[in-house]
Amino acid sequence: MPLGQHERGLFEEQAAPLYEEIVTSGGISAADKRITRSGELHQVFELLVDVGLVTKGEDGTQWRAVDPAAVQAQVVAPLGQQGAELIAESAHWAQAFSTLSHVWRRSPSAVGGPLATIRGVSTIGNFLDSLVSDAEEELLTAQPQYRRGVKQLDAGVGTRDIAALKRGVKMRTLYQHAARRGADTRKYVAAVTAAGAEVRTLDEFFNRLIVVDRRVALIPGHEGLDTAMVINDRSMVGYLVDMFERHWERARPFTSSETSLMRDIAAEQRAMTIRMLLEGRADPAGAKRLGVSPRTYAGYVADLKNEFEVETRFQLGYEMGKRGISGRETEEPAGK
Known part of the structure; x- marks a missing residue:
């Protein structure tokens, strides 16, 4: 009988209790109707025989239990070998498909x-x-x-x-x-x-x-x-x-941590915020352009209000226009 997931389930649920009964009672009669061809435990008993957990006594009338430690290696080792072979074979197939995928991706028509x-x-x-x-x-x-x-x-x-x-x-x-x-x-x-x-x-x-x-x-x-x-x-x-x-x-x-570089980056983000405001961009659009959250963008706008000493965005736009601020200046921003 080939051993797989179905057989393991049968082994755990039904064969194990029968094996325990055989161990406890010192054996089971070969004439026990439960294990004969028409008996309700025939399939379960055959599994124990196939695995090697029971063996017939010398007189042929009694089946006796076998030490599981002596049988385990005979069952588990071949399964492990099959698993290793399947893993190796799957790796070979993956490599074969990888080669074909390489050809496929390089072909525009594909x-x-x-x-x-x-x-x-x-x-x-x-x-x-x-x-x-x-x-x-x-x-x-x-x-x-x-x-x-x-x-x-x-x-x-x-x-x-x-x-x-x-x-x-x-x-x-x-x-x-x-x-x-x-x-x-x-x-x-x-x-x-x-x-x-x-x-x-x-x-x-x-x-x-x-x-x-x-x-x-x-x-x-x-x-x-x-x-x-x-x-x-x-x-x-x-x-x-x-x-x-x-x-x-x-x-x-990105790798530099110089203070001057970070100051330049802050200046560029400030300039971009100014351009977004002067272009009339909504906050979500401005935040997207700068790659920040709407809350962070709102913080940038608040900083500009403080810098130009105004309270509303309208006043901010007016003040920046009056000073000729466009957000595209190449020199350092003028002071207040």
């Missing part, structure tokens, strides 16, 4: 031409993991803070990115300035920069972008957070890379 939409958070995550694992030269990522929870920066993401860096893949990541306040983000940045990545932050808002080896790009889909667009067209990917490079040149290194 994903529906130069543009393709993928749906589902888990599907997107799995596709991205596979894409990064196939990276050979370069990873470019732009990660806006808006609606990006710190839970997304889990250990799996860090492990995946560090593995790519150890393979010799160059990695550059762009965040908004607001990312500097996140403890999990700082921890992630410390880990990847130690492995050779470059990380910078920028005051401007940008959409999420991931480019692998300058041959395929992943951007958000228009249908929402659970869709993404895969771009294989070299011209379009090149255009996105050019946009990334322009932002990168303006961004500031």
Whole structure:
């Protein structure tokens, strides 16, 4: 009888009590009607025989129990060997599919031409993991803070990115300035920069972008957070890379902790808040542009009111207009 989950359940629920009875009574008669072919315990008894927990006495009229310790290895060891063989075989199959997946992802026609939409958070995550694992030269990522929870920066993401860096893949990541306040983000940045990545932050808002080896790009889909667009067209990917490079040149290194740098970043966030106010942006839109929560954005506005000694936003706009403040000044902000 092959041993599997069904047999184990039968063993635990019915065979074990019968074995206990045989041990207690010193054996069971071969003529016991319960264990004969038509008996209610025939299948259970046959399982004990197959496993080797009972053996027939020399006279053939009595079945006696066998020490389980002497039988266990004969049953468990083969199962363990089968498990090891199945694990090894599954690894070989995974490698075979990985090779085919590598070919599939490199073929524009395989994903529906130069543009393709993928749906589902888990599907997107799995596709991205596979894409990064196939990276050979370069990873470019732009990660806006808006609606990006710190839970997304889990250990799996860090492990995946560090593995790519150890393979010799160059990695550059762009965040908004607001990312500097996140403890999990700082921890992630410390880990990847130690492995050779470059990380910078920028005051401007940008959409999420991931480019692998300058041959395929992943951007958000228009249908929402659970869709993404895969771009294989070299011209379009090149255009996105050019946009990334322009932002990168303006961004500031994340690794530095110099006071002067933090002062410059604060000035850039202040300037952006001023532009949002003068453009008449609602608080949620302004918060999104800066990559901060609405409460933090409201705090920035309150700081400006205190700075210009006004009480309302109307007065603030008037005062900034009177002083010629536009939020696009390149020099240090004028005093009050």
